[in-house]
Amino acid sequence: MEPKAQKKWAMVVDLDRCTGCEACVVACHAENNIPTVGEKEAAIGRAMHWIRVERYYEGDFPNVKVKFQPVFCQHCDAAPCEPVCPTYASYHTPDGLNGQVYNRCIGTRYCANACPYHVRFFNFFNPAWEKPLDLQLNPDVSVREVGVMEKCTFCVQRIKATEIRAKAEEREIQDGEVQPACAQTCPPKALVFGDLNDPRSEVARLAGSNRATRLLEDLGTKPKVIYLQRDSWHDGKESD
Amino acid sequence: MLKAIYGLYADPDSAQRAVDSLRAAGVDERAISVASSEPFEEYEFGRREQRTPMAWLAALGGLVGGVSGYLLSSLTQKAYPLPTGGMPLAPLWTNGIITYELTMLGAILATLAILLVSARLPNWKPQLYDPAISDGYILVGVVSPPEALRIGLERTLREAGASEVKELVVGLDAEPRTQGVSE
Amino acid sequence: MTEKSQINADLLRPLFRTSWRFFALVGFLGFFVVAAFAAFGYQMYTGIGVWGIRRPAFWAFDITNFVFWIGISHAGTLISAILRLANATWRRPVTRCAEVITVFALSIGAMFPIIHLGRPWLAFWLIPYPSERQIWPNFRPPLAWDFFAINTYLIGSVAFLTLPIVPDWALVRDKANGWRKRVYGILAMGWRGTPKQWSRLESAMHIVAIAIIPVAVSVHTVVSWDFAMAPVPMWHSTIFGPYFVAGAIFSGIAALILAMAGLRKLLHLKDYLKPLHFDNLGKLLLMMSLLWFYFIFAERLTTWYGNEPSEMAVFWATQRGAYAPLFWTMVFCNFLLPFPILAIKKLRTITGTVIASVAVVVGMWLERFLIIVPSLTHKYMPYNWGTYQPTWVEITIMIGTFAGMGLLYALFSKAVPIISIWELKVGLHASSVVRSPLSVAGTSGRLTTGHGQLTTDN
Numbered sequence: 001m002e003p004k005a006q007k008k009w010a011m012v013v014d015l016d017r018c019t020g021c022e023a024c025v026v027a028c029h030a031e032n033n034i035p036t037v038g039e040k041e042a043a044i045g046r047a048m049h050w051i052r053v054e055r056y057y058e059g060d061f062p063n064v065k066v067k068f069q070p071v072f073c074q075h076c077d078a079a080p081c082e083p084v085c086p087t088y089a090s091y092h093t094p095d096g097l098n099g100q101v102y103n104r105c106i107g108t109r110y111c112a113n114a115c116p117y118h119v120r121f122f123n124f125f126n127p128a129w130e131k132p133l134d135l136q137l138n139p140d141v142s143v144r145e146v147g148v149m150e151k152c153t154f155c156v157q158r159i160k161a162t163e164i165r166a167k168a169e170e171r172e173i174q175d176g177e178v179q180p181a182c183a184q185t186c187p188p189k190a191l192v193f194g195d196l197n198d199p200r201s202e203v204a205r206l207a208g209s210n211r212a213t214r215l216l217e218d219l220g221t222k223p224k225v226i227y228l229q230r231d232s233w234h235d236g237k238e239s240d
Numbered sequence: 241m242l243k244a245i246y247g248l249y250a251d252p253d254s255a256q257r258a259v260d261s262l263r264a265a266g267v268d269e270r271a272i273s274v275a276s277s278e279p280f281e282e283y284e285f286g287r288r289e290q291r292t293p294m295a296w297l298a299a300l301g302g303l304v305g306g307v308s309g310y311l312l313s314s315l316t317q318k319a320y321p322l323p324t325g326g327m328p329l330a331p332l333w334t335n336g337i338i339t340y341e342l343t344m345l346g347a348i349l350a351t352l353a354i355l356l357v358s359a360r361l362p363n364w365k366p367q368l369y370d371p372a373i374s375d376g377y378i379l380v381g382v383v384s385p386p387e388a389l390r391i392g393l394e395r396t397l398r399e400a401g402a403s404e405v406k407e408l409v410v411g412l413d414a415e416p417r418t419q420g421v422s423e
Numbered sequence: 424m425t426e427k428s429q430i431n432a433d434l435l436r437p438l439f440r441t442s443w444r445f446f447a448l449v450g451f452l453g454f455f456v457v458a459a460f461a462a463f464g465y466q467m468y469t470g471i472g473v474w475g476i477r478r479p480a481f482w483a484f485d486i487t488n489f490v491f492w493i494g495i496s497h498a499g500t501l502i503s504a505i506l507r508l509a510n511a512t513w514r515r516p517v518t519r520c521a522e523v524i525t526v527f528a529l530s531i532g533a534m535f536p537i538i539h540l541g542r543p544w545l546a547f548w549l550i551p552y553p554s555e556r557q558i559w560p561n562f563r564p565p566l567a568w569d570f571f572a573i574n575t576y577l578i579g580s581v582a583f584l585t586l587p588i589v590p591d592w593a594l595v596r597d598k599a600n601g602w603r604k605r606v607y608g609i610l611a612m613g614w615r616g617t618p619k620q621w622s623r624l625e626s627a628m629h630i631v632a633i634a635i636i637p638v639a640v641s642v643h644t645v646v647s648w649d650f651a652m653a654p655v656p657m658w659h660s661t662i663f664g665p666y667f668v669a670g671a672i673f674s675g676i677a678a679l680i681l682a683m684a685g686l687r688k689l690l691h692l693k694d695y696l697k698p699l700h701f702d703n704l705g706k707l708l709l710m711m712s713l714l715w716f717y718f719i720f721a722e723r724l725t726t727w728y729g730n731e732p733s734e735m736a737v738f739w740a741t742q743r744g745a746y747a748p749l750f751w752t753m754v755f756c757n758f759l760l761p762f763p764i765l766a767i768k769k770l771r772t773i774t775g776t777v778i779a780s781v782a783v784v785v786g787m788w789l790e791r792f793l794i795i796v797p798s799l800t801h802k803y804m805p806y807n808w809g810t811y812q813p814t815w816v817e818i819t820i821m822i823g824t825f826a827g828m829g830l831l832y833a834l835f836s837k838a839v840p841i842i843s844i845w846e847l848k849v850g851l852h853a854s855s856v857v858r859s860p861l862s863v864a865g866t867s868g869r870l871t872t873g874h875g876q877l878t879t880d881n
Contacts, residue, residue, distance in 0.1 A: 108540060
């Protein structure tokens with residue numbers, strides 16, 4: 001029996017479809033027990049949005065253009081956040097994820113400084129959910145305590161759950177069966193998740209698109225999130 | 241029981257004379273004891289037993305440290321393999337730094353250990369010593385002198401220019417008693 | 424003999440006589456130290472969010488202070504070791520003051536990697552021991568190298584400091600009575616002062632001096648690599664190693680001058696810490712100021728010339744933007760003010776060097792801050808640029824470390840002669856003259872005995 005091919009989880013973000021509605025942000029909060037830090041903390045920059053929609057404005061009114069993109073952990077194959085963790089809290093899993101092990105994290109915050117994408121978030125205080133919001137917590141995901149770093153995990157709990165179910169049913173995981181909360185929620189289906197190593201998967205197909213780019217590629221981080229640029233930004237009429 | 245007879249000398253020249261005279265009187269080199277509150281390396285008496293393999297042993301300590309550092313970093317990283325950042329599990333670059341630091345630590349600790357052992361520290365047992373040394377006097381004496389030679393040694397020490405000649409007797413109760421030896 | 428008795432009396436006086444002023448000083452400094460501990464306790468209880476750190480400036484005051492204190496620690500052992508190996512005789516009263524700074528500054532600096540953690544109670548996971556989780560520390564990050572480098576330097580510095588104290592403890596033991604005699608008797612470890620013991624001590628000092636210099640260089644290089652290994656604009660640069668080592672020696676010499684000036688005044692050591700010492704150290708400080716300027720000019724020229732957008736954002740933020748006041752203060756404190764004071768002989772007095780040193784200490788603290796925060800707040804994706812402001816917790820802890828340094832120094836100089844007495848005495852008679860081994864009373868001359876070389880002399 002030939003060995004199963006190693007999975008390489010990746011995400012494709014179609015910027016042409018993305019409307020910037022931020023439903024993904026809310027879904028991620030709900031799925032992953034991410035605390036809302038409150039107005040005061042958010043004002044000094046401690047908000048924790050594992051996925052966020054970045055906006056850049058170009059030009060002056062009335063010729064304003066908004067460029068926006070959802071940014072979340074790129075699960076880099078040469079992640080700069082991984083070698084700098086002294087306790088192996090940040091490491092690379094065999095299926096291509098950048099794993100964050102909350103139990104090992106002692107909070108040196110080096111990984112957050114090293115990450116060029118600003119996708120790591122720190123628990124500056126113990127998170128609290130006012131009743132009855134604590135009933136909303138997802139039992140599949142741990143609640144992190146003060147001093148621990150966290151970030152997008154590609155909803156590893158859903159990946160694991162699917163793997164377990166597929167193994168129990170003695171079959172392979174189907175393409176599109178694993179849906180991180182953001183991809184599941186996205187109304188225009190701008191977020192597509194799948195196995196890059198599977199040549200028949202949707203992400204593999206989209207990764208070959210001529211619109212495919214990656215963020216900060218020249219830093220050598222080998223990110224695994226592929227951004228499909230908007231066609232209108234490439235129509236030659238405006239400089240990029 | 242520690243018995244000794246010694247003289248206190250105000251300057252290193254007379255101390256040197258005393259050591260020479262004791263040698264001329266036939267006292268065994270190992271029985272001659274010198275103590276001072278500062279090193280006198282320009283004088284022969286200050287250069288006794290100078291040769292030491294300390295540097296070589298420190299280098300050996302460094303080698304031990306270096307090997308330990310290399311083994312610690314390379315073996316532990318492979319024992320629980322957690323790949324990070326696309327790097328190899330036990331890169332030579334990073335292991336090299338750990339190896340280097342532990343090499344230096346090994347050399348320093350080896351030096352410390354050899355110092356303590358060869359200088360016989362700590363040693364809180366009664367020894368041939370006189371607090372006058374702290375005032376700048378140099379002590380030159382003979383440990384466990386044969387009773388018959390005592391008078392002769394006392395004269396030798398005095399003739400070399402001692403400010404005082406004393407006798408140190410440490411009894412069974414380990415309390416040292418010194419007494420000046422009268423003329 | 425009288426000169427040596429005078430030395431004994433002068434340098435042992437602080438150990439035997441204490442005035443109310445000492446207790447006042449200890450109380451004053453102790454207050455700030457206790458306040459710092461209280462602030463840290465509050466931080467542990469409430470959460471590290473009571474600090475001003477935030478996204479994207481995850482490091483700020485904490486690591487600034489860490490690098491600052493480790494830098495200060497480079498004075499002592501490095502200067503003492505280099506001067507010892509170069510046989511600079513003027514070093515004798517200075518070495519112990521310097522080595523004490525190293526040990527205490529290192530200890531203070533080494534606390535920051537622990538107190539800046541999100542979960543400081545788990546700091547022991549950085550120690551390589553076989554844990555029940557079957558996991559060891561990761562040796563790939565610079566933080567792990569920090570652990571080894573700082574501990575090696577600390578152990579080496581403690582050895583370098585305490586080994587030559589033992590003969591002085593024997594001296595105190597002989598001069599003291601009562602409980603002091605007992606305590607110093609134990610500390611002196613039965614030191615007698617035989618030629619063999621002196622010889623072994625000198626050999627050990629020599630070896631440790633040779634070993635400690637590369638260790639000191641490696642320590643601050645490794646600390647600088649905490650920054651250089653990360654892909655952050657104006658961090659990821661090869662200049663960081665040498666730049667930081669030079670900066671460390673620079674701030675260390677300044678701290679040494681300040682410590683010596685303080686001791687001179689408070690312990691009445693005018694006859695031992697002379698204008699000559701401040702003049703010589705002032706010249707070294709001048710050299711390091713020029714070296715610092717060279718490094719910062721080289722770093723900024725290459726950045727400016729390269730015109731790489733991410734780096735230029737940081738560059739302009741420090742030179743013209745929000746951090747410009749701090750940046751230009753730093754340049755003034757590190758170069759513009761010290762240079763004329765230290766270069767002009769008439770101005771290079773004790774007061775002059777003290778003024779220059781205060782400026783350098785301030786300037787070097789600012790330099791560390793300006794390396795960390797402007798870069799972190801201006802990384803590659805401008806949507807995430809931010810600002811930073813410290814809170815009272817961080818400021819209290821920082822003030823506490825300065826007070827703690829002063830307190831440790833005061834307590835140390837009460838228990839140990841702050842100037843190495845035996846080394847000072849050796850300096851009085853050290854010469855290259857070698858006596859013949861068998862010169863009998865009064866006569867001298869050539870005699871061969873087989874006990875090594877001889878020269879004629881009288």
